[in-house]
Amino acid sequence: MHKRSRRLNVYFDPDIHKQLEARALRRDISKSALVETAVLSFLTDDATERQEAATSRRLDRLSRQMAGLEEDISILAETVSLFVRFWLTSTPPLPENARASARAMGLERFEGFLTALERRLATGDRFLRDRQREVAARQDPSGTDPA
Known part of the structure; x- marks a missing residue:
């Protein structure tokens, strides 16, 4: 059974808060x-339990990342299938x-595509x-960062 989290308001020194955000x-x-995770580590005397708590947090983070990857792959698969059908x-x-x-022109255009892809991958930009x-910018009419 999944336990429901409870809200707790905590105040930090500004320097500690900056460190928390950065980490x-x-x-x-x-x-x-x-x-x-830090509180659990403090409250847990047993090193094994501390390690389990840290591992649990890492697994939760990996699960969230996997969900994001699944969404990206789903978008990619839908995009490719729509393009091919069209x-x-x-x-x-x-x-x-x-x-x-046409075959010769297609090979030339494909080489241009590969060059553009290599350039984009080298810059770290992703579609x-x-x-x-x-x-996100379209959904936030104020033009400010929605995050």
């Missing part, structure tokens, strides 16, 4: 999860005498990340 960002976890239903077959030149930012 949460570095570990890609919420401040609440980080504080809860291309197959809207592209007429070529006459026999045009196929050789899905860019799309998520664009969607």
Whole structure:
């Protein structure tokens, strides 16, 4: 059975709060999860239980990351299938005498695609990340960062 968390308001010295925020960002976890892990570690005398608590937190974080990856893969699969369906239903077959030149042009265009892909991967930019930012910006009419 899953226990329901309870809310607790806690006040920190500004310097400690900055450190907490920085550590949460570095570990890609919420401040609440980080504080809860620290409190559990403090309250737990047994080293094994402390290790289990830390492992549990890491597994929770990995589960959240996996859910994000599943969503990205789902978006990617849907995008590819829609593109293929659109291309197959809207592209007429070529006459026999045009196929050789079309094949050569296709190979040239594919090489250009690979070059663009390599460039984009080298910069660290990602299509899905860019799309998520664009969607978030459209959903926040004030133009401020929604996070």
